[in-house]
Amino acid sequence: MKLSYRKTRSIMGVVFTSPWILGFALFFIQPLSLLFRLAFTNMKIADIGYVLNPLESVFDNFKYALAEDSYFVTHLLSSLGSLLYEVPFIILFSLFTAVILNQQFKGRTLMRVIFFLPVVIGCDLVMNVIQHNSNEITMAANEVSMFDSSGLVNTLLMVGLPDKLVSTISTMVGSVADLVWDSAVQTLVFLVALLSVPQSYYEVATVEGAKGWETFWKVTFPIVTPYVLALTIYTIIDSFTNVNNKALDYIVETSNTRIEFSKAAAMSWIYFILIVLVIVIVFFIFKPFVFQKNEVEKDKKGKR
Amino acid sequence: MANIKFEKRSNNLEISPGYYLGKMGSTLLRWAFLIAIAYVILYPLFYMLSMSLRATSDFYDVMVVWVPKTFTFDHFEFIIKKMRLLTPLFRTVAITLVCTLIEMIITSTVGYGFARFKFRGSNILFVLVVFTIMVPPQMLNMANYLLMKNFDFFGIVEAITGAPSTLNFLDSIWAFALPALTGQGIRAGLMILIFRQFYASLPNELEEAALIDGCGFWRTYVGVMAPNLSNTFCLCAIFSVVWYWTDFFYSLTYLPSKKNMALQIDNINQLVTNQIPNNGDKSMYNLAPKQQAACLLFILPLVIFFLIIQKSFSRSIENSGLVG
Numbered sequence: 171m172k173l174s175y176r177k178t179r180s181i182m183g184v185v186f187t188s189p190w191i192l193g194f195a196l197f198f199i200q201p202l203s204l205l206f207r208l209a210f211t212n213m214k215i216a217d218i219g220y221v222l223n224p225l226e227s228v229f230d231n232f233k234y235a236l237a238e239d240s241y242f243v244t245h246l247l248s249s250l251g252s253l254l255y256e257v258p259f260i261i262l263f264s265l266f267t268a269v270i271l272n273q274q275f276k277g278r279t280l281m282r283v284i285f286f287l288p289v290v291i292g293c294d295l296v297m298n299v300i301q302h303n304s305n306e307i308t309m310a311a312n313e314v315s316m317f318d319s320s321g322l323v324n325t326l327l328m329v330g331l332p333d334k335l336v337s338t339i340s341t342m343v344g345s346v347a348d349l350v351w352d353s354a355v356q357t358l359v360f361l362v363a364l365l366s367v368p369q370s371y372y373e374v375a376t377v378e379g380a381k382g383w384e385t386f387w388k389v390t391f392p393i394v395t396p397y398v399l400a401l402t403i404y405t406i407i408d409s410f411t412n413v414n415n416k417a418l419d420y421i422v423e424t425s426n427t428r429i430e431f432s433k434a435a436a437m438s439w440i441y442f443i444l445i446v447l448v449i450v451i452v453f454f455i456f457k458p459f460v461f462q463k464n465e466v467e468k469d470k471k472g473k474r
Numbered sequence: 475m476a477n478i479k480f481e482k483r484s485n486n487l488e489i490s491p492g493y494y495l496g497k498m499g500s501t502l503l504r505w506a507f508l509i510a511i512a513y514v515i516l517y518p519l520f521y522m523l524s525m526s527l528r529a530t531s532d533f534y535d536v537m538v539v540w541v542p543k544t545f546t547f548d549h550f551e552f553i554i555k556k557m558r559l560l561t562p563l564f565r566t567v568a569i570t571l572v573c574t575l576i577e578m579i580i581t582s583t584v585g586y587g588f589a590r591f592k593f594r595g596s597n598i599l600f601v602l603v604v605f606t607i608m609v610p611p612q613m614l615n616m617a618n619y620l621l622m623k624n625f626d627f628f629g630i631v632e633a634i635t636g637a638p639s640t641l642n643f644l645d646s647i648w649a650f651a652l653p654a655l656t657g658q659g660i661r662a663g664l665m666i667l668i669f670r671q672f673y674a675s676l677p678n679e680l681e682e683a684a685l686i687d688g689c690g691f692w693r694t695y696v697g698v699m700a701p702n703l704s705n706t707f708c709l710c711a712i713f714s715v716v717w718y719w720t721d722f723f724y725s726l727t728y729l730p731s732k733k734n735m736a737l738q739i740d741n742i743n744q745l746v747t748n749q750i751p752n753n754g755d756k757s758m759y760n761l762a763p764k765q766q767a768a769c770l771l772f773i774l775p776l777v778i779f780f781l782i783i784q785k786s787f788s789r790s791i792e793n794s795g796l797v798g
Contacts, residue, residue, distance in 0.1 A: 179591050182691045186587025187599065189580050190666065193656025198606055200628060201617030267511070270504055283784060284512045289712065290776045291519065293720035295739055296769045300518050302743075303525070303762040347514050355713070359668065362705050365787065366675060396675075400667060403604070411610040413723070422612050431616065438613040445608050 208435035215429075231436030242437055245417040246444065249410065253448070256349060257405050261398060264353040268360035269386065282361075288354035294413050352408070356401045363397045364390065392461035399456045403449055410445050417441060526550065526767035533759040549767040556749050557768070559738060566719060566735040569650050574714040576654040577662055578707060584657050585669025586695055590681065600670070607663035611723060619727050622649050649728035650718070660717045660724065665710045672706045673699065708783050719776055735772060742768050 173181070184191075209231055211222040225231070235242050271282050326336045367390060375385045409415065421441060425434035520540070526549050528542030535543060553559070588600050625631075625641035632638055643649040653659050657666065676699060684698040685691075700707075722736045729737065738745060746764045750756055 178691075180593035183587050183591025183593035183596055186591060186695075187584050187596075189655065190584040190603070190657035191599070193653065193658040194602060194606065196627065196656060197618070197621070197653050197658040198609075198614075201614040201621055202609070204617040204620070205613065270507065273504075275501070275504065279784075281508050281512070282787075283781065284515055286712075286780065286784065287515055287519070287777070290716055290780045291773045293716070293722075295720055295722050295736055296773055297518070299739065299742060299765055299769050300522060303758075303765060304521065306758050306762065350511055350514050358709060358712075362672075362709050362787070365705055366672065396671060400671060404607070404664060404667075407607050410608075411612070418610055418612055422615075425616065438610075442609060442613065445610075446605075449604075449608060 205435050205438060208432050209439050211432060213431045213435075231433050232440065234433055235437045235440055239433075239437075241420055242417070242440075245420050246441070249415050249417045250444070250448070253406060253409055256345075256352075256409055257402060259346075259349055260353040260356055260405050261402055263349070264356035264401070265360050265394070265398070267353070267357045268364055269390070271357070271361055272364045286354055286358055288351045289358060355408075356405060359401060360394065360397060363394050367393050395459060395461045399453070399460050402452060402456065406448060406452065407445065410441075410448075522766045522770050526763050526770055528763060530755065530757075530760045530763065549763045550771065552749075552764055553768045553771060557745065559735065562733050562735045562738050565729075565732065569647055569734065570715055570718040572647060573650050573654045573659055573718050574711060576651060577659045577665065577714050578710060580655060580657050580659075581662050581665040581710065582669050582700065582703075582707070583695070585666045586673050586699065588666065589670045589673035590699075603663050603666050606658070607661070607667070615723075615727055619644075622728060643728075645729055645732045650724065659714075660721055661713070665713065668710060669703070669706060672703050676702055705787055708786050712780060712783060715779055716776055739769065739772050 207222060210225065210228055212225055212231075214221050214223060227233075267285060271278065271285060326339060327333070331339075371389050371393075372385060375389050380388065411418065413419075418441070421434050421437045424430050424437060524540050524542065527545050527547070528538065529544040529546045529548070532538045532542050532544060537543070588596065588603070622643045624638045625643055626639040631641070643652065650659070654662065680698060680702070681694055684694040689697065720736060722740055725734050725736050742765050743761065746761050746768070747756060750760070754760075
């Protein structure tokens with residue numbers, strides 16, 4: 171039996187993606203369904219395994235998370251708020267850095283190596299040990315401490331700026347260092363995306379007399395827009411799933427320390443729905459601006 | 475025509491001082507930016523080096539801030555000789571190598587499937603890939619633990635044998651390799667996303683030419699399309715190696731009794747203290763440098779790997795040989 175080309179292609183598509191489909195069922199749907207059952211029941215650890223007791227009313231756990239728990243909603247709002255300045259900063263900074271690292275200049279290789287070091291050594295594990303040690307030693311002796319901005323704070327206060335402004339500036343300076351560390355993955359992906367822009371596009375732009383800025387705005391930027399969208403989504407997710415995220419930390423604490431698995435499951439679901447909502451909103455805001463190669467080709471064909 | 479050209483040239487000559495000034499200014503700005511950021515990045519690394527290379531006596535010396543007075547490799551020697559970290563190290567190396575290899579092959583294949591083939595439900599499935607990234611791993615932590623302890627496929631084994639499955643993947647490499655094998659390794663969703671994006675950006679002509687010349691779908695993928703993404707493979711290899719090497723979260727869940735390096739580093743404070751004899755110096759001035767030395771040794775293989783692989787980032791040649 172000979173299948174049509176189109177049919178073969180769609181079968182091949184399933185074949186290529188089949189490992190993921192299997193894994194999705196095994197390692198995603200299966201645990202998620204357990205989590206779903208947990209959220210609507212009251213789980214208790216039994217002698218062997220666990221038992222799921224029915225609740226008085228089905229949404230009790232959700233009600234608890236949203237109305238009765240005094241910390242959960244506050245943590246949720248604060249992690250939402252930090253997204254507002256974190257994500258734009260990381261995306262703009264990493265794109266800017268990638269563009270600079272893509273230029274021709276002496277010492278570029280060295281700079282690339284330095285800028286991508288956070289990808290390699292920026293794991294929380296090592297950073298925690300450094301931070302811990304640094305704090306201990308700073309407390310004992312007047313040693314240098316990590317990302318210390320106390321000197322800056324004193325200078326600004328001496329200049330005569332109001333206290334509140336100074337404290338905002340010092341937290342911003344502190345978080346800029348963190349954000350630089352957080353944007354290494356994005357920089358690396360942007361750089362690879364920039365490398366994939368065909369050289370001929372730039373040659374055309376130069377021949378047509380485009381200046382550096384015009385070349386960036388009209389050639390480079392449209393081509394990287396899909397990556398801007400993808401990385402924005404990644405950055406949001408990374409911020410939400412970060413170990414240091416307070417809301418997530420609170421959920422883990424509820425589950426592991428307070429052993430309230432069912433309540434933690436309900437919180438997880440609320441948290442997850444929030445993530446999905448934010449991503450969907452961002453996606454639909456960005457979608458019209460994303461440049462698609464195929465659209466241009468379609469336009470060309472239409473004009474013919 | 476010739477006249478106009480000549481005029482332009484003379485103009486250029488006149489503005490050349492300004493042109494060079496502008497160029498110098500942009501170079502200066504660039505270096506100011508690069509150095510400022512490099513400082514932020516290198517700070518912890520210098521801190522670790524400075525800490526781990528100094529003798530304990532240097533801590534009591536006010537003059538020593540950054541550069542140690544007495545350089546010593548004692549702390550490194552202590553970590554290597556006394557800590558017996560060889561078994562955990564071997565475990566980490568095995569998990570990292572096996573899982574990275576599997577993850578690269580699987581995510582690339584799946585990404586190719588999503589980028590190049592349209593089939594019924596392919597868009598929905600791709601949205602679900604993004605979904606898998608969105609779920610914080612902490613959320614599925616306990617469920618995954620239970621799953622790995624009594625591995626089962628939707629209760630099929632339990633239904634057949636009547637008892638909970640006895641397949642226990644905890645403490646074995648399978649707990650890491652099995653998810654990787656099915657495209658659910660550490661942040662595999664992100665890698666599928668990256669591969670899909672880059673495969674989709676390859677020109678259609680490339681694939682069509684290979685198909686017309688008689689390559690099957692697999693050969694088109696392995697022989698023609700994949701080699702064009704050497705940069706992307708390097709990128710994902712770096713991510714994968716780093717994430718598996720430094721993974722603490724999954725290790726904590728899947729390796730309850732057999733420790734790997736990440737778990738040891740997390741507990742390094744305790745481990746170092748235990749190795750120092752009771753009459754020895756247990757002050758933090760003796761402990762901290764050793765901990766920093768252990769951390770440095772932990773990330774050293776990653777830095778070396780990175781230095782080797784970053785050389786292979788190159789401008790892609792995907793469009794060579796294609797006209798129009």
